[in-house]
Amino acid sequence: MLHRLRDNLARVRERINAACLRVGRDPAEIRLIAVTKYVSIEAIHGMLELGVRDIGESRAQELVRRAQAIHEAFGGNTGKDEPRQPRWHMIGSLQRNKVKSLLPFVDLIHSVDSLRLAEEIDAHATKLGRPIPILLQINASGESSKHGVAVGAASHLAEQLTTLKHLELRGLMTMAPLTDNQSAVRRTFERTRELFEEIVAERMGGPAFRELSMGMSSDFEAAILEGSTCVRIGSALFEGLENEAVHPPDGVEEQAAHDG
Numbered sequence: 001m002l003h004r005l006r007d008n009l010a011r012v013r014e015r016i017n018a019a020c021l022r023v024g025r026d027p028a029e030i031r032l033i034a035v036t037k038y039v040s041i042e043a044i045h046g047m048l049e050l051g052v053r054d055i056g057e058s059r060a061q062e063l064v065r066r067a068q069a070i071h072e073a074f075g076g077n078t079g080k081d082e083p084r085q086p087r088w089h090m091i092g093s094l095q096r097n098k099v100k101s102l103l104p105f106v107d108l109i110h111s112v113d114s115l116r117l118a119e120e121i122d123a124h125a126t127k128l129g130r131p132i133p134i135l136l137q138i139n140a141s142g143e144s145s146k147h148g149v150a151v152g153a154a155s156h157l158a159e160q161l162t163t164l165k166h167l168e169l170r171g172l173m174t175m176a177p178l179t180d181n182q183s184a185v186r187r188t189f190e191r192t193r194e195l196f197e198e199i200v201a202e203r204m205g206g207p208a209f210r211e212l213s214m215g216m217s218s219d220f221e222a223a224i225l226e227g228s229t230c231v232r233i234g235s236a237l238f239e240g241l242e243n244e245a246v247h248p249p250d251g252v253e254e255q256a257a258h259d260g
């Protein structure tokens with residue numbers, strides 16, 4: 001399995017490098033998040049072994065379960081300086097009743113799209129005594145089925161979020177529409193990047209506001225051309241693992257279909 005993962009990872013890194021080269025960006029600016037929602041825990045260990053520490057899950061319960069299992073596998077060493085210790089990214093839509101159990105494990109929540117959700121996170125973060133880094137999810141394609149706040153409402157919401165003392169607004173996240181139309185994909189990323197720049201220019205984001213989480217297996221090059229700092233990649237990293245891959249747990253497929 002490690003062989004296969006190493007090859008896949010090398011190919012993805014090459015594609016990231018090539019996209020960066022086209023626009024004169026440093027590949028070191030791009031954080032690679034391995035999205036593991038369709039694969040086994042062994043595949044996650046494989047990625048950690050290969051030095052990929054940022055791991056993304058789309059369901060809160062699954063993230064918690066896996067974070068606990070991996071924590072135990074490392075003998076309970078919580079130190080973030082433990083080199084193989086993953087950083088967990090919550091990338092799927094988050095229900096408020098899952099926030100409390102998620103927070104102790106999560107390093108960055110990409111999918112905040114309402115004040116109510118943000119307030120719930122802030123309340124539990126206050127009890128935990130540490131600020132929780134979040135991204136504001138933008139619905140830049142305008143598809144009604146997509147999660148995320150509308151472009152027109154985003155900067156106001158960003159401003160509200162910065163008043164919550166135990167949230168740290170780090171930037172924006174978006175998903176492109178599921179389409180072969182490359183210019184529609186590119187426009188979605190462009191619109192999100194423009195919104196990001198607007199928020200920075202008007203100083204509504206706060207000092208930590210610098211992340212743009214954009215790009216998946218099918219569209220990460222376009223996202224990098226438009227300024228992404230954080231790509232979320234699943235299938236391109238884990239293809240060819242049929243023997244090891246687990247079937248998605250109940251609900252994941254619908255969730256993925258719903259998220260596009």
Ligand SMILES: *Cc1c(COP(=O)(O)O)cnc(C)c1O
Pocket residue numbers: 035037058091092175215216217218232233234235236256259
């Ligand atoms: C599943 C998922 C990804 C990764 O998708 P791939 O096409 O497998 O790379 C990225 N972002 C989100 C929000 C996802 O749900």
